[in-house]
Amino acid sequence: MGVAEKEILPLNSVSVRATATEHHRRKAAFSFLKFFCTRLLPAYLFVYYAFGYSAKYILCRVSYLHHPRRYCTCDNICDTGVITTLPTHYTLPSGDQIPAVALGVWQASKGEVGQAVEAALKSGYKHIDGAWRYANEAEVGQAIKNSGVPREELWLTSKLWNSFHAPEDVESALDDTLNNLGTDYLDLYIIHWPIAFKKDSTELDEALTADPYPTWKKLEEMVDKGKVRNIGISNFNIPRVKNLTANPLKYQPAVNQVELNYWNPQPELLEWSKEHGILLEAYSPLGSNTQVKDTLAIPEVREIARELGITPAQVIISWHVQRGTVVLPKSVTPSRVEENYHVYPLPDNLFRILEKKATAHPPQRVVNPSKAYNLSFDIFDDYPY
Ligand SMILES: NC(=O)c1ccc[n+]([C@@H]2O[C@H](COP(=O)([O-])OP(=O)(O)OC[C@H]3O[C@@H](n4cnc5c(N)ncnc54)[C@H](OP(=O)(O)O)[C@@H]3O)[C@@H](O)[C@H]2O)c1
DSSP: OOOOHHSSSOOOHHHHHHHHHHHHHHHHHHHHHHHIIIIIHHHHHHIIIIIHHHHHHHHHHHHHHOHHHHHTTTTTOSSSOOOOOOOEEOOTTTTEEESOOOEEETTTTTTTTTHHHHHHHHHHHOEEOOOGGTTOOHHHHHHHHHHHHGGGGGGGEEOGGGOOOOOOHHHHHHHHHHHHTTTBBSSSEESSSSOBTTTTSSSSSSHHHHOHHHHHHHHHHHHHHBBBSSSEESSSOOHHHHHHTTTTTTSSEEEEEESSSSSSOOOHHHHHHHHOOOEEESSSTOOOOHHHHHHHTTTHHHHHHHHHHHHHHHHHHHHHHTTTTEOBBOOOOOOHHHHHHOOOOOHHHHHHHHHHHHHHHOOOOSTTTTTTTTTTSOTOOOOOO
16 A cells, blocks of 8 residues: 555544544533633622622621621621721730720729729720829729739730839839739830939939930830830820930830820821831820810711710720720729720721811810929920920
């Protein structure tokens, strides 16, 4: 048989079957791909977006509007961007988790602070914000003991008073606080004011006020000794923070506790602190005892409260957490203590309304002891003085 004849011979039956099978396989794959792209995928996307998404959205809205409290236990139910969730804790540079809501105990007098702390611990608070200067630490410590809540479940903050900034005075001041509270460590110890007084006086120590680094180094030593787990500052404006952090710090300030409320919301400080990894703690969050009534009567606050079925105080406290700060409401009234603990995510549009309203008026501080300290300057440098 010649070469030409070989070339025109039909293929044998096995190779014909193999080619046919291969052809069918390709055809089937192609048909499936076509079906997937033109029918299945569009149908899936249609069903997901037309029914799944909107059903989830409707459920989310309905359950939120009718049962905001129940909704809040359903973490991340809604990814529609309408409602966010609130953090229960923030992580500090040490890795410790600080609870977002604390009971503040300034101006909680002896005889009432203990029952307020006990009420708070019963309601679920784990974080108490105190200070040596509040002169009620022993009663706070006793209430903690009475509650039976294990120490390791609690977050205790105290503050170094102005008269103890000299490095040689820091440890004994801290020991006094530890002794009062009946504990051998604090979760957070902060410099109460960026103002140092000379020992046993209210006379300004100019050197330690201008340069708080020696005080800070002593606080770092307290961390290394295990008496304190985290250290921070309070009432420091941005230049004062920079003045401290320009030093070769071993531990950066974990928090800056400052006045934050509807009247003085400090959006620039908030943004700057977030950029620099310093958590803000909102003190006088309701406007303190002098402004609380006005705060809770703000029409927008009342309207949001009505819409969400929560109280005006809860709107304000939730707003603080949603801004990304720890919040320290103070109350010695057990029902308010309980009320203040429950925060709810505000829908974005309502959050924005409140944020816009709070930042639209000139800031007005509730707490400024510059005159009471006989200073020739304003501690915050933010007003003509
Ligand atoms: N680092 C600092 O220099 C500094 C300065 C100020 C404050 N702080 C901290 O921040 C904490 C809170 O600040 P603050 O005490 O000035 O003010 P706040 O918490 O803004 O307001 C406390 C006032 O609001 C009332 N209140 C609380 N909850 C309420 C509610 N649900 N409904 C109606 N009224 C309510 C309280 O009354 P009752 O107690 O009578 O219920 C009290 O009169 C302090 O306790 C302290 O821990 C720190």
